[in-house]
Amino acid sequence: MKPKFLIVFLKELREALRDKRTLGLLALFTVMYPVMIGYLLNQSINRATKPERDGVEIAVIGASQAPTLMSQLKQRNINVKNQAPLDEEGITKLLQARTYPVVLRVSDKFTENYAAMRPARIELWFDSSDESGKRRREVEDVLEAYSANVAGARLLAHGVSPATLAPIQVQRFDTGTNASRSAGLIGSLLGILFLPVFICGMSTAVDSTAGERERRSMEVLMAQPARAWELVVGKWLTAGCLAIAGITLELALAHAILSWLPLEEIGMSWSLNWGDLALLIVATIPLCLFASGMQVALAMNAKSFKEAQSVLSFVTLVPLIPGVVVSMMELKTATWMYMVPMLSNQTLLREMTKGDVGILPFVMTFSCSALVALLAVGFASWRMKSERYVLAV
Structure with a gap:
């Protein structure tokens, strides 16, 4: 017999895949950023090399x-x-x-x-x-x-x-590599690629919680022989799977575009291979689960579907703040950065473009988001037991 949370997961995933319009918009959103970054970098390359050609x-x-x-x-x-x-x-x-x-x-x-x-x-x-x-x-x-x-x-x-x-002769030696010079720019450009983690599963997270409660289908679901945590985990995994699929597609497309572009023409390079990309995606999975867990928990706390959408639209921007602050203050990479969700993934990507980063940054990046994701799911499971949630009071 299948675990009950898996039954709920399959049910929610089937309903999410039926909404073709939402899936189309998510696919467009996922493809848009890599194509936009590739276009901007290609324009920079053309401007930089045009004087040499013409x-x-x-x-x-x-x-x-x-x-x-x-x-x-x-x-x-x-x-x-x-x-x-x-x-x-x-x-x-x-x-x-x-x-x-x-x-x-x-x-x-x-x-x-x-x-x-x-x-x-x-x-x-x-x-x-x-x-x-x-x-x-x-x-x-x-x-x-x-x-x-x-x-x-x-x-x-x-x-x-x-x-x-010329009494003094100055000789200049630049020890910087193309990878180190491009790490900051590419890291800041690709940092925004992690944003779909908070967008791809948001619609499903809201619809399966606040939406079902408004449609009064939540009461029917809770009448089934399943515990609160099983219902929450099924909904959580559905939103998380959509986020994982979105970020995987986006990072793969960005990698293909950056590998194809002649970045050496502007003193930059893209040194990651498909193996590195796979490790990065694995390290990003907990971030997807954290985003979906947070969205499920917050949507449960909202009194209506519209309120849940408004709150999550604002909360989606909050994880971007640490990355923006670090970029504006031009802070050097420090260990604590791998302990902040979203910022840890951006830092990991930036350091991977410079070279080998070791196993510790991967473990810290994976663990920090996984821990917060479990806390969010635990809170949502506790909230699901409340009659006030089910009755929207």
Whole structure:
């Protein structure tokens, strides 16, 4: 004979699967976030690699005054477009049209001052509100290199070594890896992927508690030879299974998209494999059960179906607060973070993108949510025994 909680679970799951509209919305919600993250990262990759593919195109006023500089710009894949003389208003309009990221205006006296070894002025015009900082820096690098070459040649002409201008030589060594650089960004992006844990099973949790009580089917169910905890566990497992299915689909889709994207083009990487993903999903199962247990317990405490929906819609945002606070305060990973539901999963994912995290973070992440889930189910079982709950008084 089947356990009674399993009979209740199968009954609730069958009813949940009959609601095609709700399942369709949940599937859309589950797929939406990975696709959105993949699209945003793909757009970032395209913006970052476009200058390398197409080159940087700038407008130069008075290009004939500095032919050597123009040659150096072209050598760095910076296309120079000769522009007729413009005043400040005309240059501003040209930049606001987003036609060029940078406008260079060479002084009319550039050649004269250059020949006389006086500072020759070049004006660099740009719009700081435009997302073209990388292309502007490429132009600035060429201008600085050109200025240094001219200064060095002049010093040599006077018998002075150019090394005199650089008494200190700074060498920079970056020990950061693509994984460590991308862990923070990817961790913050994917942290929101755990949100469906609190959404996929919410509709079922509310309908099987507050909904059944309003329809007066709860009284019929409680008249059956089953104890309160068996009824609660069956409803709890139904909502938990939907949450597990949603998060599994979402993480698998996100993994497939991130593995396909050329993140190396923007100095990032996605180092997880399918085995790591399976471990992450296993560690997330208690979070799904915690979410469904909390929703069942809170829905039982609500006086109506509408009130239960309103309360759970607000409570769903509460588990996101620790992750947001940690991100805003830029706190380093600490052991206590693995003891906070939701935050522990976000921290675990972020650390897994950096490399091996060991077994302890998995155990702590699994245990903290599992313990709270059991407490929530225990409270819901106690609430189910109350006549005030059944009679909605």
